[in-house]
Amino acid sequence: MKTFRADPDTFGIRARLLTLLLPGILGLLILDSWNDYRALRTLVQDAYDQSMLESVNALRNSLALAQDGSFQLNAPSFMAPTAADASSPQHKHLYVGLTPHQTAGGSTAVQQTLLGEADLPAPPEPAAPAAAAGSASQVWYDSRYQGQPVRVVAIQSQVVDGRGQAFDLLIQAAESSGQRDMAQATSSEHALLRDARMVLVVVLLVWLGVNWSLRPLERLRKSVLQSKGQDLKPLDTIDVPHEVAPLVDAINQYVANYRDLLDQQSRFLADASHQLRTPLAIMLTQAGFALREKDPEQQRATLRAIVAQISRSRRLCEQLLSLAHASDHSPPVDAPELTDLNAVAKDVVLQYLTLAHEKDQDLGWIDARDGSPSCSELSTAPVVPVLARGPELHEALANLVHNAIVYTPSGGHITVMVSTRDGMALAEVRDDGPGIAKAQRAAVFERFHHTGSSPGKGTHGAGLGLAIARAYARRNGGDIALADADLAADTAGTALGTTGLRAILRLPLASGQQS
Structure with a gap:
């Protein structure tokens, strides 16, 4: 009998399900983590930018006219730079300066510093002065200051003092990007740890789900292996998934057909043995009688009877072979x-x-x-x-x-x-x-x-x-x-x-x- 064995290089159902499910789940989690990273980066950037913008707006609102008509800055005390702030790598640098508004062909104007460091990086493309007093233009850019990467916001506007003199107002706030990078790295690390835990949980759930779904098939396999060859009983379909039930029903039908075939063969062999036993017994008796018989005529009569019995037995064998051939259910050649x-x-x-x-x-x-x-x-x-x-x-x-x-x-x-x-x-x-x-x-x-x-x-x-x-x-x-x-x-x-x-x-x- 030819035995069919599973190819060890062929993927089983468990391996196929895991191969299909896990890459897709991991891909979705990686995409989700990347989207979370970008969203978190934007959120942190916006939060720090909003804090810098509030400082700039506060300075702009602090600009007022003195009694002599000149500009004075009434900045809150917490915005004044200190020694401690200057030594801190996260120091926020501020600058407020005035430059007389010059028309085309005018002489070079002298810049007046009201607050902070005048050497802050200028905007890469200076914003155009406002067309009218009171309006302002805003620009964000990244640069380096004192050897450190900084994030800078600049607001330019046109103001007029009490004597009617027009000035270009420049307010800048620069902040080291180290603090925001640290906050973003910490948040990203927490997000990655959370996603890694989620991946492990999902992989575990998929593995357990696949094993749980295939458990009925494993029980069927053990049931088939433990059954005896002569005990051809239908497979138990209890707890079998409905997707597999048609396969089990087909196997049960095959087992039933095979059992019927074995029963037919057993009956055929029993009947054939019974039919052949009688003529063999008769011929054995006749042969014994012929050996004991002394009369030649009686011996010839007995031999003729044996020949007739052999002829009938031969026809019986031929009929048995014909019946076996005619009852063969396999497709004819x-x-x-x-x-x-x-x-x-x-x-x-x-x-x-x-x-x-x-x-x-x-x-x-x-x-x-x-x-x-x-x-x-x-x-x-x-x-x-x-x-x-x-x-x-x-x-x-x-x-x-x-x-x-x-x-x-x-x-x-x-x-x-x-x-x-x-x-x-x-x-x-x-x-x-x-x-x-x-x-x-x-x-x-x-x-x-x-x-x-x-x-x-x-x-x-x-x-x-x-x-x-x-x-x-x-x-x-x-x-x-x-x-x-x-x-x-x-x-x-x-x-x-x-x-x-x-x-x-x-x-x-x-x-x-x-x-």
Whole structure:
């Protein structure tokens, strides 16, 4: 028996599910973490920028006119730089300066510092002065100051003092980016740790979910491995996922079919052993009698009886082989071909003419073409074409004719005829023997079933002929039915009576043929 083993390089269901689920989940988590990182970076940047902007606006609002008409800055004390602030790497640098507004072609203006460091980095592209007093323009940029990276905001506007002099006002706030980078790094680290925990939890849940989903299959596997070969029971479908239930049902159906096949084989072997045991016992007894017999004539008579018994045993073996072949449910190697049922039936009649004559029986043949045998020789085209295997049809009809010869009394009549009706090809074997009661006709197709005794010879045959004939008929898409002969006379006008049996082989006509 050929054993199929799983390829170790082939992914199982668990590996396939994990391969499909985990990369997708990890990809989504990485994308989500990247989006969170960008959102957090923007949030931290906006928070620190808002704090710087508030400082700048506060300084701008602190600018006022003195009694002499000049500008003075009333900045809150907490905005004044201190020594401690200057040494701190997170020091916020401020600057407020005034420059007289110059028209085109004017001389270079002198900048006046009101607060902070005048050497703060200038805007890369200075904002254009406001068109009217009171309005302001704002610009953000990154630069370096005192060797440190800084974030700078600058507001430019035009103001007029009490004497009507116009000035360009520049307010700057610069802050080291170290503090915001540290805050962003800390938040990102916490977010990464949170996402890593989430990934581990998701991977664990996926792994547990896949294992839990496949647990019923594992139970099925153990159930199959623990079951004995002779105990072919259906697999238990309790707790089996509904997606797998059709597969389990198919396996159960296969097991049931296999169990039926084993039962049929067991019955066949038992019946065959029983049928062969009797003739072997008879031949053993006859051989022993022949050894003890002194009279040569009696020895020859005993040997003739042994030869007859061997002949019957040989036919029984041939019938057993035919039945095994006919009952084989595997697809046949040879395909059906166009076969002339009329010609097959004629060959069977010619084959059994000698046996019928030995029993003084009239074995007749009625051709499918208007009862004229010579008509079949006028053309090579099939008379009654069917798609079937010729040897199997021959075997089926041979068994029907042989049964008719066996059970028809000496001097009886047997007629074989082929016809078409309603798209079916019919091959009938009629005899005027004892017939079979209607109540027993279904049972006679069972193996080793005896209908009774042949006239004057007791029980004859093994009861396999009709079983073989039906099995071959069904393998070729047909069937066999039994009916009363009801034949009053043959074509020669000889009375046949109303007793007897009619065995009918039915097959579909080949496509395109008319009945």
